[in-house]
Amino acid sequence: MRVITLDNPPVNALSFAYCAKLYEAIEAAHADDSVEAIVFTGANGLFSGGADVNDFNNELPAGAVTIRDVIRAVELSIKPHIAAIDGVALGGGLELALACDYRIATPRSKLGLPEIKLGLLPGAGGTQRLPRLIGARAALEFMLKGSAVPAARVLELGILDEIVDGNVLERAISLAKEIPPKRRISALEATIAPDVPMQAAPFVVAQAHKMVPPEDNGGFAAHKLIDAVQAAVELPFAFGVAREARLFDELVHSKASLALRHVFFAERELSKVPGLEATQQCHPERSRRTLAIAKAGVVGAGTMGSGIAITFAQSGVPVVVVDTNEEAVDKARQTVMGMFMYQVQKGRLTQEEAWQRGQSITFTDDWRELADADLVVEAVFEDPEVKREVFAKLDGIVKPEGLLASNTSTLDIDAMAAATGRPQKVLGLHFFVPANIMPLLEIVRGRATSAQTLATAFAIGKMLKKKAVLSGNAFGFIGNRMVFDYVREAFALAEEGTTPARVDAVMKAFGFPMGPFAMSDLSGLDIGLHVQKLQGKAGQGRTNVLEQLVEQKRLGQKAMAGFFKYDKAVGKGREPIADSVVEQLFAQEACKAGIASRVVTDREIRERLLYALINRGAYLLEEGVALRPGDIDIVFVYGYGFPPHHGGPMWYADEVGVARVYERIREFEATFGPQWKPSALLARVAASHDVGSLAHA
Numbered sequence: 295m296r297v298i299t300l301d302n303p304p305v306n307a308l309s310f311a312y313c314a315k316l317y318e319a320i321e322a323a324h325a326d327d328s329v330e331a332i333v334f335t336g337a338n339g340l341f342s343g344g345a346d347v348n349d350f351n352n353e354l355p356a357g358a359v360t361i362r363d364v365i366r367a368v369e370l371s372i373k374p375h376i377a378a379i380d381g382v383a384l385g386g387g388l389e390l391a392l393a394c395d396y397r398i399a400t401p402r403s404k405l406g407l408p409e410i411k412l413g414l415l416p417g418a419g420g421t422q423r424l425p426r427l428i429g430a431r432a433a434l435e436f437m438l439k440g441s442a443v444p445a446a447r448v449l450e451l452g453i454l455d456e457i458v459d460g461n462v463l464e465r466a467i468s469l470a471k472e473i474p475p476k477r478r479i480s481a482l483e484a485t486i487a488p489d490v491p492m493q494a495a496p497f498v499v500a501q502a503h504k505m506v507p508p509e510d511n512g513g514f515a516a517h518k519l520i521d522a523v524q525a526a527v528e529l530p531f532a533f534g535v536a537r538e539a540r541l542f543d544e545l546v547h548s549k550a551s552l553a554l555r556h557v558f559f560a561e562r563e564l565s566k567v568p569g570l571e572a573t574q575q576c577h578p579e580r581s582r583r584t585l586a587i588a589k590a591g592v593v594g595a596g597t598m599g600s601g602i603a604i605t606f607a608q609s610g611v612p613v614v615v616v617d618t619n620e621e622a623v624d625k626a627r628q629t630v631m632g633m634f635m636y637q638v639q640k641g642r643l644t645q646e647e648a649w650q651r652g653q654s655i656t657f658t659d660d661w662r663e664l665a666d667a668d669l670v671v672e673a674v675f676e677d678p679e680v681k682r683e684v685f686a687k688l689d690g691i692v693k694p695e696g697l698l699a700s701n702t703s704t705l706d707i708d709a710m711a712a713a714t715g716r717p718q719k720v721l722g723l724h725f726f727v728p729a730n731i732m733p734l735l736e737i738v739r740g741r742a743t744s745a746q747t748l749a750t751a752f753a754i755g756k757m758l759k760k761k762a763v764l765s766g767n768a769f770g771f772i773g774n775r776m777v778f779d780y781v782r783e784a785f786a787l788a789e790e791g792t793t794p795a796r797v798d799a800v801m802k803a804f805g806f807p808m809g810p811f812a813m814s815d816l817s818g819l820d821i822g823l824h825v826q827k828l829q830g831k832a833g834q835g836r837t838n839v840l841e842q843l844v845e846q847k848r849l850g851q852k853a854m855a856g857f858f859k860y861d862k863a864v865g866k867g868r869e870p871i872a873d874s875v876v877e878q879l880f881a882q883e884a885c886k887a888g889i890a891s892r893v894v895t896d897r898e899i900r901e902r903l904l905y906a907l908i909n910r911g912a913y914l915l916e917e918g919v920a921l922r923p924g925d926i927d928i929v930f931v932y933g934y935g936f937p938p939h940h941g942g943p944m945w946y947a948d949e950v951g952v953a954r955v956y957e958r959i960r961e962f963e964a965t966f967g968p969q970w971k972p973s974a975l976l977a978r979v980a981a982s983h984d985v986g987s988l989a990h991a
């Protein structure tokens with residue numbers, strides 16, 4: 295018996311280089327007559343994270359050994375192979391396990407084929423073996439979701455043979471000693487599902503194609519994956535594998551996969567901040583320098599405050615929420631309990647867990663209960679004076695080592711820090727509504743914010759399972775600052791005679807879940823107006839449509855009327871319905887202001903909105919507010935629904951060609967005015983013919 299340990303830190307990725315070594319070890323075991331069975335196990339706390347995604351960016355080097363070669367060697371051998379899984383087995387890692395004759399795992403293990411999230415399909419036999427093992431219907435669901443699924447469920451599905459409570463390697467070794475028979479999945483016939491005849495295959499395949507997004511709007515890989523499963527059902531194994539390989543190659547070079555792979559790596563870059571390396575903030579568990587957060591505090595029991603409290607409670611951190619308004623507290627209590635009960639209904643929490651989480655949030659009107667909090671996040675009204683007062687008060691109450699954070703979406707962190715005697719411990723933690731659901735967190739660095747505070751903020755982000763992006767302290771930070779320009783253009787288009795419904799439809803067709811007007815309705819028109827005031831831009835618009843709508847109490851979705859109208863009977867009151875009253879208001883006010891109406895193409899709508907984002911993003915890079923183009927992309931993908939298959943606004947600029955974007959922005963500047971002045975960075979990149987990419991700027 296031979297144990298082969300996958301050991302290629304950090305995630306035992308099956309790179310070409312590593313596969314060459316693995317292949318050698320496998321062939322040596324096959325050639326050794328004293329070896330009767332082979333056990334695969336993983337080092338570094340996991341089985342394998344799959345193929346090395348970096349390899350896909352390069353042409354296959356001549357003579358390279360790939361996972362497919364490794365798997366073929368396993369498959370062809372007459373010796374039995376056992377996968378002993380502990381931790382995650384993903385992508386090519388799970389495909390290797392599927393080529394083994396037995397698969398056993400520990401209860402904490404998670405298995406998945408997440409290739410779809412990278413715009414790919416399982417390309418090392420996964421699409422052919424899984425339908426043979428568990429049926430095409432279950433296999434499609436497993437691969438189209440691409441989640442890492444807990445071992446217990448994977449056992450139920452029939453992918454695992456056994457879950458081992460004790461030492462999985464010892465169990466595999468004892469299994470190997472029994473010299474179990476070969477059980478090649480490739481030799482099985484594919485099925486559809488228990489009790490479903492094979493004749494139903496075309497129907498199941500057609501249904502699957504209908505359920506995924508269109509090919510040209512985020513569904514390219516999904517349709518190819520379904521094609522591969524169809525091949526598993528219709529063709530002999532060897533032909534199916536060849537089909538899978540062809541489809542995989544098509545996807546590797548697709549724009550969508552390149553964009554999704556960019557998002558994957560950009561996400562992993564986020565916490566790599568120059569100057570913070572010493573605090574080892576990427577691995578806070580190993581660092582003594584980040585502060586532990588054993589108790590959190592929240593000031594303000596509004597929507598934002600309760601969402602933040604739920605987020606901490608979900609991560610097992612007790613929270614005290616301070617608010618003196620009894621009505622707000624009652625409502626927040628209901629929100630909190632409602633949220634945990636909903637999770638019980640969905641089967642995500644047991645009654646007991648829901649109760650415990652609910653208990654870990656306490657509401658009080660006594661600020662002194664914040665004294666021993668390690669971190670307090672204020673979520674009070676967006677007003678500089680109110681915020682300064684809160685910070686001054688917190689400074690006098692919270693223990694000296696406690697961090698003080700503001701959940702402001704726009705305001706100056708330094709002004710708040712100046713109200714305290716501990717500016718190095720003050721920062722922005724900008725959550726997005728609803729805070730317990732939205733994955734984005736902007737960490738705002740003030741002038742005095744210390745490296746330790748920032749490192750702790752990244753550790754908090756990780757603990758809360760958020761994508762934490764560092765932003766400089768500038769009005770609106772990264773996300774909102776860019777969205778102001780995006781909404782500005784949407785508004786300008788409406789003033790020029792394009793209906794809000796059309797603008798929104800064009801952006802939805804691009805891949806956003808909602809357009810800019812529906813988004814403004816969701817966040818509230820009063821909030822939009824308030825932000826304009828804070829920015830000193832109120833009343834400076836070409837028309838006063840926004841002011842009038844707010845005056846008419848058309849505050850957005852919450853008022854069942856904003857730029858659109860809403861009807862409880864349509865989409866539970868969340869579906870925007872075009873409203874001619876608003877369209878007329880735009881027309882009438884534009885006429886008064888002497889704005890000429892223009893006929894625009896869908897392309898112009900798209901360009902004006904997206905290029906406004908790109909131009910502002912370039913300014914933010916130039917000014918150092920955002921660290922990297924990828925950081926901006928993550929903000930938009932996770933905070934504003936930018937379609938991930940376009941990679942985020944800055945990636946999209948590269949996709950279109952920066953020179954082309956720049957030229958168009960110059961045209962817009964000439965037509966519409968100085969708000970379109972292109973950023974110097976954009977001009978520089980556009981001129982550099984050899985690079986021409988923001989990613990390399």
Ligand code: 3HC
Nearest residue numbers: 305307343344345346347348384385386408416417418562
């Ligand atoms: N290829 C290359 N690098 C990878 C990788 C992969 N498959 N998976 C993770 N990494 C790298 C990350 O970039 C990161 O690098 P860094 O330290 O330089 O930033 C490092 O490994 C650690 O990753 P995480 O920060 O994500 O570590 P976690 O412990 O939080 O998560 C994980 C580990 C669950 C394995 C997670 O990294 C993950 O989900 N990885 C991707 C899994 C995946 O998509 N696999 C499919 C690959 S495609 C494939 O297999 C094709 C096949 O069908 C032919």
